[in-house]
Amino acid sequence: MKLKYQTIAIDFDGTIAYEDYPEIGGFKPHAERVLKKITDHGGKIIIWTCRTGDQAEKVKAMLVSAGIKFEAFNDNLSDGREMFPDNSRKVFADVYIDDRANFIKEIDWLWVEQNLFIGSDTG
Numbered sequence: 001m002k003l004k005y006q007t008i009a010i011d012f013d014g015t016i017a018y019e020d021y022p023e024i025g026g027f028k029p030h031a032e033r034v035l036k037k038i039t040d041h042g043g044k045i046i047i048w049t050c051r052t053g054d055q056a057e058k059v060k061a062m063l064v065s066a067g068i069k070f071e072a073f074n075d076n077l078s079d080g081r082e083m084f085p086d087n088s089r090k091v092f093a094d095v096y097i098d099d100r101a102n103f104i105k106e107i108d109w110l111w112v113e114q115n116l117f118i119g120s121d122t123g
Contacts, residue, residue, distance in 0.1 A: 001118070003041040003043045003116060004116055004117065004118055005095045006042070006044060006094055007046065008093055009096045009097070010035075010046070010048065010096075010098070011048055011100070012048075012049040012059050013049065013051070017062075019099075027066070030110055031109045032066050034109045035068045036067065036069075044071040045068075046070065046076070047060075048096075077092070097112060
């Protein structure tokens with residue numbers, strides 16, 4: 001099993017968790033497992049959300065509590081900061097997963113998993 005992409009930017013509300021702003025919605029089905037699988041296979045996750053301040057800290061706490069690792073939060077990785085020294089508002093990633101980027105507006109983490117990995121083990 002191999003990860004197709006190294007750096008993955010992922011939205012929070014409506015993507016990782018159910019939309020419930022300003023509250024924190026629960027994890028969407030399979031999101032926790034697939035996020036952990038990404039990092040277990042060497043992927044780097046950037047959490048990219050409109051939440052800031054205390055709201056952002058709540059998101060970070062939820063992810064850390066669930067054992068989900070991320071390399072950056074609302075920021076580029078170090079190589080992205082080198083490419084964009086003014087820290088552009090759009091993070092540099094190989095793939096972006098965001099419910100607002102999908103005209104169907106529903107993230108299916110099983111579909112995400114099938115499209116991020118090469119190999120037969122999707123469990």
